[in-house]
Amino acid sequence: xxxxxxxxxxxxxxxxxxxxxxxxxxxxxxxxxxxxxxxxxxxxxxxxxxxxxxxxxxxxxxxxxxxxxxxxxxxxxxxxxxxxxxxxxxxxxxxxxxxxxxxxxxxxxxxx
Amino acid sequence: xxxxxxxxxxxxxxxxxxxxxxxxxxxxxxxxxxxxxxxxxxxxxxxxxxxxxxxxxxxxxxxxxxxxxxxxxxxxxxxxxxxxxxxxxxxxxxxxxxxxxxxxxxxxxxxxxxxx
Numbered sequence: 001x002x003x004x005x006x007x008x009x010x011x012x013x014x015x016x017x018x019x020x021x022x023x024x025x026x027x028x029x030x031x032x033x034x035x036x037x038x039x040x041x042x043x044x045x046x047x048x049x050x051x052x053x054x055x056x057x058x059x060x061x062x063x064x065x066x067x068x069x070x071x072x073x074x075x076x077x078x079x080x081x082x083x084x085x086x087x088x089x090x091x092x093x094x095x096x097x098x099x100x101x102x103x104x105x106x107x108x109x110x111x112x
Numbered sequence: 113x114x115x116x117x118x119x120x121x122x123x124x125x126x127x128x129x130x131x132x133x134x135x136x137x138x139x140x141x142x143x144x145x146x147x148x149x150x151x152x153x154x155x156x157x158x159x160x161x162x163x164x165x166x167x168x169x170x171x172x173x174x175x176x177x178x179x180x181x182x183x184x185x186x187x188x189x190x191x192x193x194x195x196x197x198x199x200x201x202x203x204x205x206x207x208x209x210x211x212x213x214x215x216x217x218x219x220x221x222x223x224x225x226x227x228x
Contacts, residue, residue, distance in 0.1 A: 017148050025123065032215065035220075041121075041221065042221055043205070043218075043219035043220050043221040043222060044156075044205070044207075044219040046216070046218075050214060051215055059119075061196050081172045089153065092130070093207075094215070098144070098161075098209070099158050099161055100146075100156075100158070100207075100217060101158070102155045102157075103154075103155060104154065104155045105154075105155050
């Protein structure tokens, strides 16, 4: 069975500092990995995905993620956090049926 | 583009009644729609996958007779929670995908169901 793990329930970072939200995965075969962000009362918004190609994937709002096959990780990063980045972040892996299996989510809190 | 709406956004119903939730793709044709359930402070759990004109495929542990899914057109899927009970209270989220791009899913804003 395919799964993703987000080991941190919450990440706190000061505005302007770099941020990292961790994600590890377990899949059979090639992993198709995604990051989504959820704001209150709004639908999940797509940030970025890794399907194939370069291990460093750049996405929306200045976010990027690095696919690391040896460590089975797909950590989300941003060089300089904004208060408006505070939200709930989900890592996900695509299953054989092309649905998504989500991690447990990490709440990012950026302090001014 | 790629907007998915859900209606209602919030519903309260009495135990034993049925509730229908609509998921619409507003500016594209969705060949596949997914229904997820999210408990407070928890992740999204896939309930079922529906393709237009076909019966939905339910995940293990999801009662198909309780959660009726209909995907009658390329822009509309409905989830009906039948004989709702308080334990069905949750946040229900749909997503939609086009055939041409299997890697992109567009999510609706969700429907909060409270069963009293």
